[in-house]
Amino acid sequence: xxESAKKHLRIYQKFFLxxxxxILVYKTxxxxxxxxxxxxxxxxxxxxxxxxxxxxYINGWSFYELVIVYGIGRMVIYGFxxxxxxxxxxxxxYIINGKLDRLFLRPLNxxxxxxxxxxNFHNLSDILxxxxxxxxxxxQIQVSVITLPNILYLLMAIPSAxxxxxxxxxxxxxxxxxxxxxxSLVNLFWKFRRFGRFxxxxxxxxxxxxxxxxxxxMFVSFFPASFILNRPEWVEYQALTLFIGPLLFxxxxxxxxxxxxxxxxxxx
Amino acid sequence: MNxxxxxxxxxxxxxxxxxxxxxxxxxxxxxxxxxxxxxxxWSAIASAGELNSSLGEIMIYFVIGQVxxxxxxxxxxxxxxxxxxxxxxxxxxxxxxxxxxxxxxxQLGSIVFNFVSKSLPIALLGFYIxxxxxxxxxxxxxxxxxxxLGFNLVFLFSFxxxxxxxxxxxxxxxxxxxxxxxxxxxxxxxxxxxxPDYLKPFFNLLPxxxxxxxxxxxxxxxxxxxxxxxxxNQIVWCLIFLVVSRLSWRKAKNKLTVQGG
Numbered sequence: 286x287x288e289s290a291k292k293h294l295r296i297y298q299k300f301f302l303x304x305x306x307x308i309l310v311y312k313t314x315x316x317x318x319x320x321x322x323x324x325x326x327x328x329x330x331x332x333x334x335x336x337x338x339x340x341x342y343i344n345g346w347s348f349y350e351l352v353i354v355y356g357i358g359r360m361v362i363y364g365f366x367x368x369x370x371x372x373x374x375x376x377x378x379y380i381i382n383g384k385l386d387r388l389f390l391r392p393l394n395x396x397x398x399x400x401x402x403x404x405n406f407h408n409l410s411d412i413l414x415x416x417x418x419x420x421x422x423x424x425q426i427q428v429s430v431i432t433l434p435n436i437l438y439l440l441m442a443i444p445s446a447x448x449x450x451x452x453x454x455x456x457x458x459x460x461x462x463x464x465x466x467x468x469s470l471v472n473l474f475w476k477f478r479r480f481g482r483f484x485x486x487x488x489x490x491x492x493x494x495x496x497x498x499x500x501x502x503m504f505v506s507f508f509p510a511s512f513i514l515n516r517p518e519w520v521e522y523q524a525l526t527l528f529i530g531p532l533l534f535x536x537x538x539x540x541x542x543x544x545x546x547x548x549x550x551x552x553x
Numbered sequence: 554m555n556x557x558x559x560x561x562x563x564x565x566x567x568x569x570x571x572x573x574x575x576x577x578x579x580x581x582x583x584x585x586x587x588x589x590x591x592x593x594x595w596s597a598i599a600s601a602g603e604l605n606s607s608l609g610e611i612m613i614y615f616v617i618g619q620v621x622x623x624x625x626x627x628x629x630x631x632x633x634x635x636x637x638x639x640x641x642x643x644x645x646x647x648x649x650x651x652x653x654x655x656x657x658x659x660q661l662g663s664i665v666f667n668f669v670s671k672s673l674p675i676a677l678l679g680f681y682i683x684x685x686x687x688x689x690x691x692x693x694x695x696x697x698x699x700x701x702l703g704f705n706l707v708f709l710f711s712f713x714x715x716x717x718x719x720x721x722x723x724x725x726x727x728x729x730x731x732x733x734x735x736x737x738x739x740x741x742x743x744x745x746x747x748x749p750d751y752l753k754p755f756f757n758l759l760p761x762x763x764x765x766x767x768x769x770x771x772x773x774x775x776x777x778x779x780x781x782x783x784x785x786n787q788i789v790w791c792l793i794f795l796v797v798s799r800l801s802w803r804k805a806k807n808k809l810t811v812q813g814g
Contacts, residue, residue, distance in 0.1 A: 311723075313721050313722070313723065314721075314723045314726075317721055317723060317726035317727065317730075318726050320726060320730055321725075321726040321729040321730045321733070324729070324730045324733040324734060325729065325733050327733075328733040328734065328736065328737040331737050332737060332742050332743060335743045335748070336594070336598065336743070338747075338748070338749045338752075339598055339602055339604060339747060340598055340601050340602030341602075342601060343594070343597050343598060343601060344597050344601070466575070469575055469576055469579040470575075470579070472579065472583075473579055473582060473583065473586075476582075476583045476586045476587070477586065479586075479590055480586075480590050483590075483593070483594050483597075484597070487593045487594065487596070487597040488593050489593070492589075492593070
């Protein structure tokens with residue numbers, strides 16, 4: 286078990302380095318990817334700023350507090366994009382054309398191979414920009430946000446949150462074994478995720494339940510951010526954030542294995 | 554001029570769009586989710602601040618915004634980018650109709666499809682939920698006209714940016730960048746009538762308000778004189794981007810590389 290994990294890690298380093306070199310080949314692709322992300326970032330910030338031209342607080346949350354919620358969400362999402370983005374196209378790139386066959390032939394975990402086959406380096410710019418944005422917003426809020434407990438909390442909460450995203454998307458992608466294409470289904474997840482940019486308290490009860498169960502997007506940004514912003518109302522959820530990622534991912538992985546057993550190659 | 558050959562492209566793209574039924578379904582769900590989210594966000598804002606407008610009015614703006622964007626937000630980058638990447642652009646150039654016209658009539662077919670399959674259901678659903686009064690027949694006619702002009706403007710703008718792909722060879726980031734700018738400045742994400750006074754001139758000087766905000770305002774019952782102003786504004790921007798798109802196409806033509814394979 287440990288031996289196998291070491292082997293996977295060693296191979297991942299090789300994959301990672303190889304993808305790093307592709308940046309040098311596709312320079313414009315990389316640079317334009319960064320440009321795209323910059324505009325995505327600026328336009329989302331602009332939207333929050335425009336909303337705050339109308340009022341000073343939404344549901345008791347100030348502009349800079351929501352910027353922190355948004356920034357942490359972006360770190361998590363683009364952490365997922367950096368390492369796991371390939372799963373989004375599982376249906377299109379592996380199932381429909383039968384390319385998944387190739388992955389069966391190697392003595393490596395299949396899901397690992399899907400994840401490792403792409404590293405979205407241009408998303409590093411997002412993670413960097415989001416970090417700067419969170420630091421800047423924390424500086425603007427007079428409450429001390431950058432404390433040792435908060436940093437320790439985030440170091441555990443962010444990887445867990447990335448696993449929440451990975452789990453939900455893995456479930457969507459696994460459906461590709463039955464329905465074929467997966468991209469538009471996964472795209473719906475990004476639409477749901479937008480709800481996590483705003484305070485949990487503004488939603489009606491059914492939606493609140495929905496966002497911590499079937500579509501657990503509140504663990505992605507709102508609960509971790511509310512912890513570092515000293516909002517004790519959701520203390521149970523903030524604690525749960527630390528463990529829910531690995532738990533959900535394990536469940537999603539079981540579903541993936543089940544889907545994989547239903548895979549029949551197209552034979553092409 | 555024989556128009557039938559032009560509309561042939563529209564017919565094909567209409568049928569092509571009709572194949573992707575999942576795409577229609579996800580667009581509808583995505584618009585529905587958008588409206589639910591914005592309902593809660595703006596309810597929270599309305600309950601906290603002193604808005605100069607009622608929540609109902611803002612929601613009508615968002616509903617009609619979804620109706621408009623689902624029809625007019627075409628993307629020429631995909632059309633051009635696909636053909637450059639595969640190298641089939643050489644076939645398009647051999648045809649007796651220019652690339653510009655091919656792209657235009659192709660997109661025309663897909664907006665007719667989008668209007669019927671996406672915009673109308675959203676309008677019906679919105680009508681049922683938000684409960685707004687249908688505008689007068691005359692407003693509806695001018696609205697249709699401005700919707701068509703909005704499509705032309707988005708097409709010309711998107712055609713101009715798609716010419717960049719002749720240099721970049723990658724399509725998704727060009728399209729993404731244009732979309733981010735277009736969405737925030739056109740009124741899709743934020744009702745432009747709520748803008749603070751110091752920001753209004755900035756938005757009014759840009760072409761994006763003519764894509765979505767203009768048609769919405771006409772739908773919501775703008776007077777004759779102001780409606781005509783909106784249409785004129787759209788026409789002027791269309792003319793400007795007609796020139797831009799023709800010039801950029803002329804430049805791009807010389808930059809053509811046909812990728813074999």
